[in-house]
Amino acid sequence: MAERSPWAEDRARAIVDDHRAMPGALLPLLHALQEEFGCIDEPAVPLLADALNLSRAEVHGVVTFYQDFRRTRPGRHVVKVCRAEACQAVGAESLLDHVKRTLAVSEGETTPDGAFTLEAVYCLGNCALGPAVMIDDTLHGRVGPARFDALAKTHRAEDPA
Known part of the structure; x- marks a missing residue:
């Protein structure tokens, strides 16, 4: 980002x-x-x-x-998890729960280290490849807990120390 x-x-x-x-x-x-x-x-x-x-x-x-406008600065990376019906049908709600636990934040919150802000959104336009997650400007399809963990780890590693 x-x-x-x-x-x-x-x-x-x-x-x-x-x-x-x-x-x-x-x-x-x-x-x-x-x-x-x-x-x-x-x-x-x-x-x-x-x-x-x-x-x-x-x-x-x-x-x-408009939900897209923020009143406070986001973390260095914005994680958007799709909650639309197509993604829900393939596990988006359980993925969102996993992301919340992993990042230790609720929707709309930023991790204490400022690395991630979590947003639940309705449709990322990747319905055929749900559950869909967007991190910053990159869309990811078929994201499960293990794949999310790998993506989060990669983004943390890219952050300046």
Whole structure:
């Protein structure tokens, strides 16, 4: 996963300036800010509201409506476990339980060492190869407990010491 910058208003304003003229700019701006900073920091809400002539409530409503937007920074690796019906049919719930036990976190939490954030999602678009797991931007199919453990071990080993 790409290293995320800490919140910087000048950088956020530059991102806003790059996107504000787009039709329906709010969603692309939110994605761009989250890509840069890892989450939608609280100071981004009034900045976006002012730049797009929206109320803070409107911006806040969009941020909180879509599950993809985070209000806190994630771990170095984001683990998404699919809970859609096709994956459930082939063991996604037991895999999710295993991942929770292995990482010692619940959905939406980050491990104490900051290595992993766990998210349960509904459909990764890999229905034929469930249970599906996405770690960072890489999709994995037919993931069972042993395969998840190997993937987690590989990602931990890649982290800087």
